[in-house]
Amino acid sequence: MVAPSTGPALPEAPARRRWLRKLAGVTASWTAALGIPCLAMANVQRGRPEGAGIAGRAATTTGQKGPGGPPFGLHPAARALTGELASQHGIEVQWSLQALAHARRVATVRRLVMPPPAGVPKNWQAYRERFVEPQRVAGGLDFWAAQAAWLERATARWGVPPEIVVAIVGIETFYGRIVGSFRVIDALSTLAFDFPPGRRDRSAFFRDELAQFLRWCHRERLDPLTPLGSYAGAIGLPQFMPSSILRFGVDFDGDGHVDLRTSGADTVGSVANYLAAFGWTPGLPTHHAVQPPDDPADRAALLAPDIVPSFTAAQFVERGARLDTAGLAHDGLLALVELENGGAPRSFVAGSTNFYAITRYNWSSYYAMAVISLAEALRAAR
Numbered sequence: 001m002v003a004p005s006t007g008p009a010l011p012e013a014p015a016r017r018r019w020l021r022k023l024a025g026v027t028a029s030w031t032a033a034l035g036i037p038c039l040a041m042a043n044v045q046r047g048r049p050e051g052a053g054i055a056g057r058a059a060t061t062t063g064q065k066g067p068g069g070p071p072f073g074l075h076p077a078a079r080a081l082t083g084e085l086a087s088q089h090g091i092e093v094q095w096s097l098q099a100l101a102h103a104r105r106v107a108t109v110r111r112l113v114m115p116p117p118a119g120v121p122k123n124w125q126a127y128r129e130r131f132v133e134p135q136r137v138a139g140g141l142d143f144w145a146a147q148a149a150w151l152e153r154a155t156a157r158w159g160v161p162p163e164i165v166v167a168i169v170g171i172e173t174f175y176g177r178i179v180g181s182f183r184v185i186d187a188l189s190t191l192a193f194d195f196p197p198g199r200r201d202r203s204a205f206f207r208d209e210l211a212q213f214l215r216w217c218h219r220e221r222l223d224p225l226t227p228l229g230s231y232a233g234a235i236g237l238p239q240f241m242p243s244s245i246l247r248f249g250v251d252f253d254g255d256g257h258v259d260l261r262t263s264g265a266d267t268v269g270s271v272a273n274y275l276a277a278f279g280w281t282p283g284l285p286t287h288h289a290v291q292p293p294d295d296p297a298d299r300a301a302l303l304a305p306d307i308v309p310s311f312t313a314a315q316f317v318e319r320g321a322r323l324d325t326a327g328l329a330h331d332g333l334l335a336l337v338e339l340e341n342g343g344a345p346r347s348f349v350a351g352s353t354n355f356y357a358i359t360r361y362n363w364s365s366y367y368a369m370a371v372i373s374l375a376e377a378l379r380a381a382r
């Protein structure tokens with residue numbers, strides 16, 4: 001999900017290629033030409049997060065660029081949603097209607113959800129350089145030090161190494177520095193009730209996320225007009241979509257609230273819990289070095305399942321792939337992951353089920369490799 005404030009500006013277009021895939025995951029960041037910045041990253045380019053101050057009922061589009069449209073409160077679909085929340089979850093119609101009455105259409109959100117222009121080459125090396133750089137490593141060491149006790153507890157409970165958790169938070173929001181500047185209710189309402197034409201309609205997905213968002217706010221006794229997030233509605237240090245907060249959020253510090261906006265403890269616990277829920281195996285390497293088969297047919301066969309681990313090490317070898325010693329001894333399935341480097345030769349790794357687990361957070365092999373590379377840098381620097 002998100003990224004840095006101080007790094008070089010990311011190209012906007014390339015960042016949004018396979019976002020639809022990602023939407024099924026936690027947040028909605030992407031993979032794209034340059035890899036794909038997370039949602040937060042996209043927001044960074046469009047202005048700094050507002051922080052606080054837009055909670056007032058009179059607030060309209062503070063924190064967003066572009067004019068806000070009319071409120072969605074009278075939209076038939078919004079009214080239907082409030083009815084569902086009442087009948088299925090016991091949330092008073094007046095409460096949700098009051099919130100949606102102040103939700104606004106945001107033109108910037110509609111623009112950002114559109115796909116990038118075609119033809120922009122991906123470049124793993126360039127993507128890596130944006131994320132694995134001194135400031136992000138330094139920020140990660142600070143976050144690691146500040147959350148060391150919680151990271152230790154998370155590792156003990158879920159088996160996810162601390163550097164992986166820290167790296168995800170670093171790539172998502174630069175450790176909380178860039179968490180998005182859109183009112184979540186505006187972003188989700190816009191994409192639920194006024195999804196732009198010209199691409200596959202995902203309004204049903206966002207309508208559900210809007211419902212989950214209102215459930216979360218109601219449960220946490222939050223003013224629904226207050227939370228800020230990415231243009232796709234991802235929230236907090238780890239940029240969880242509302243449904244992921246409800247499903248995978250952890251009140252790790254035990255204060256009675258799942259607080260991913262300010263609690264390092266809850267963030268650490270929730271990220272580790274998420275990866276564990278998607279099959280993280282303690283102690284299993286994320287990937288191995290590999291040279292792909294020379295034969296085009298063999299190479300195509302290994303690439304066919306994309307990032308889904310589908311072959312044993314022996315099957316890799318049968319197809320002519322060359323693994324290192326650790327890879328040959330790998331116990332479990334592997335995926336041949338191909339990473340473009342602009343016009344330069346492509347990079348390949350043999351991704352394990354733990355590599356795949358990271359891609360459930362953000363559906364991109366570039367994203368997963370950035371997390372892994374930053375994690376390695378953090379481990380080496382600590």
Ligand SMILES: [Ca+2]
Nearest residue numbers: 251253255257
């Ligand atoms: Ca908590």
